[in-house]
Amino acid sequence: MPAPPPKHKPNPKLPRQPLPLLDPERRRRTADEVALGYTAEQAQLEAQRCLQCQKPVCAEACPLHIDIKRFILRIVEGDFQGAHDVISEQSPFPGVCGRVCQHELFCESACVVGKRWDPVAIGSLERFAADHARLRMKELADSYPKPTGKKVALVGSGPASLIAAYDLVRLNYRVTVFEALHQLGGVMAYGIPNFRLPREILHEEIARLQNMGVEFVPDFIVGKTATIEDLFEEGYEAIFIGTGAGLPYLMGIPGENLIGVYTANEFLTRVNLMEAYKFPESPTPVRVGRHTVVVGGGNSAMDAARWAVRLGSDVTILYRRGRAELKARLEEIEHAEEEGVRFEFLAAPVALYGDENGYVREMECIRMELGEPDESGRRAPVPVPGSEFRIPAETVIAAIGQAPNPTLQKSTPQLVTRRGKIVINEWGETSIPKVFAGGDVVRGGSTVILAMKDGRAAARAIHEALSGAREAREEVKA
Amino acid sequence: MSALILDKRQLAPEITWMEVVAPRIQKRWRAGQFIIIRPLEHSERIPLTIVGSNAERQSITMVIQAVGKTTREAVSLEPGDSLCDVVGPLGEPAEICAGERVLCMAGGVGVAELLPVARAYKEAGNTVVALCGARSDSYRILDAELRACCDEVHWATDDGSYGFHGNVVQLLLSLAGPGSFAEGHVIGPIPMMKAAAEATRGWGLKLHASLNPIMIDGTGMCGGCRVTVGGQVRFACVDGPCFDAHEVDFDEMARRNRAYRDLEQIALQHDCKLGLR
Secondary structure (H helix, E strand, C coil): CCCCCCCCCCCCCCCCCCCEECCHHHHHHCCCCCCCCHHHHHHHHHHCCCCCCCCCCCCCCCCCCCCCCHHHHHCCCCCHHHHHHHHHHHCCCHHHHHCCHHHHHHHHHHHHHHCCCCCCHHHHHHHHHHHHHHHCCCCCCCCCCCCCCCCEEEECCCCHHHHHHHHHHHHHCCEEEEECCCCCCCCCHHHHCCCCCHHHHHHHHHHHHHCCCCCCCCCEEEEECCCCCHHHHEEEEEEEEECCCCCCCCCCCCCCCCCCCCCCHHHHHHHHHHHHHHHHCCCCCCCCEEEEEEEECCCCHHHHHHHHCCCCCCHHHHHCCCCCHCCCCHHHHHHHCCCCCEEEEEEEEEEEEECCCCCCEEEEEEEEEEEECCCCCCCEECCCCCCCCEECCCEEEEEECCCCCCHHHCCCCCCECCCEEEECCCEEEECCHHHHHEEEHHCCCCCCHHHHHHHHHHHHHHHHHHHHHHHHHHHHHH | EEEEEEEEEEECCCEEEEEEEHHHHHHCCHHHHHHECCCCCCCCCEEECCEEEECCCCCCEEEEEEECCHHHHHCCCCEEEECEEEEEEEEECCCCCCCEEEEEECCCHHHHHHHHHHHHHHCCCCEEEEEEEEEEEHCCCCHHHHHCCEEEEEEEEEECCCECCHHHHHHHHCCCCCCCCCCEEEECCHHHHHHHHHHHHCCCCEEEEEEECCCCCCCCCCCCEEECCCCEEECCCCCCCECCCCCCCCCHHHHHHHHCCCHHHHHHHHHHHCCCC
């Protein structure tokens, strides 16, 4: 009999392993991924810092409830594939989540080690397990039996639909995902830059779902190409709406329609989805002048700013609150700073001025100070009278948030919405029976991981509705 | 979805008519709506008006003017080839009145885009008068198709080689005045649409203009196609593409449409250097 593996002796006092990064100077000139990922040695050192708590609060804090301590133990033991398998019980996207999830708000904020030292780098370990398995998966193309159950349609191929597809296909549903654009992934394809999430990672994790039998239909706009009613007529028994928040807010200031003024969505779609950074090898151009001003403080603002740096511009992020109030992932803020993005805090745009040909040239801004907390609980920025100042701006990118895309809602008037957001009940169901919704179309602009949490809940609700389990639950309640 | 090309015809120099299989779009589209195509993998996304459809062949038709890199790629494809992506129908259908004398005005490739609107007007029981403009006789397109659905068709050519000698707005002024029409629709180059709007201001004519700004996704996501109409910012892809011509800020739209002109030249030259097409 082989000897049992030596008992794991946690060592939380080891310093947290830093994530190796591409040199900032090189980053400014390439679209290559910024974070390089752990070596096996680093991953095992970092994994040893995990206490293997009796009560794993990290898994509770994870919106997908990944069995974190168990996958970390596998890494300690050198079973990297096993670590990936443990994550896969809950998530089809360790490569994506290991890169874009705000771990500092979820698992890592709960980590017990973090009470005294730095928390275990759970995100980086997740990414390590994913990347290790990915290299092997190329050799072993999984092939799964085709599902034979009821037909379910998922609208939008972003994070909410994709995890719902993963859960439903494993329950033997025949799942079709409809996508309006020509590429799959939703916001992960058009919004998140390559240097944060290399496209092959996204494509391979989606290909995994395809292998499992999920059908993907791009260039199909539910609400335009077919309606919800059409889909029911075609035999789909439940529909999930995960169409996200794709309607950009505009700044509403004079000069907003000058040439060179973009919404973050347009700018990021041009660069990420249409690969404008390769122009003229790619046919879609993007206009980036010497000075770029990005307005906003979320992830899209950081993404747009960091792309503008790579496209050769001096970049300033204008944010109406202070650094502490930035909503972006901490890592992206730090990376932006390292790459030379300047921040102008407590300032807001007032007007844009252009030249005689209609190109934007200057931005007028006004200083802000923080007043009383607003409905979001954060202190509201208040303009300081007479504090206007001007800065050069040949490119302006408004990254000030977005509302749900109304296309499907417009074609489906019986769908109840509140300020553009689809209203759902405790079962995740909309005002139309057997039509469910989740992610940003319900929440407004949020994050990838919360969209996944909603997609998972919706998959469960769909399963309960289609298998009769919900009626049983309702009876018990009554 | 990719779409098989069934047929292709050269209507005039640089203007190509194309029929592709698109069963779902064929079933649902209405006059005034558009599609977005990508001719090849890695092409740009370009919006095109839906010109017609054929239920038996489950097809839709479009007309493409080869001006930039992507439109040239599109017209280089042959029957039997497929367009890489076709998505639609996009935008809101044109507003069609009933029982009126209506004006249908178009210039250049806009004549093709006008055709479904003229048909819809006719089917709704209107008297349809079409005024069309072309550079010269050899650039006139779809005349027979228009005559089949209009009560009157008049042409203007810039060089006088056919019909009225002059532009289509001058033709309009020579034929009509305040009170001539209750409603109308105009499609064409921006200066022409602007001139048509100016010429008919105060005529008591409700004139719809079909706009063609720069567009990326066509679903309301990017905001690149924003236009100012009656002082309000609207998205041509989802709020339009048809708006009240008398309310549109055509000067701003013309400026925005020029945003990439220099870069389009670079893209074309880049292709030439590579020896492509």
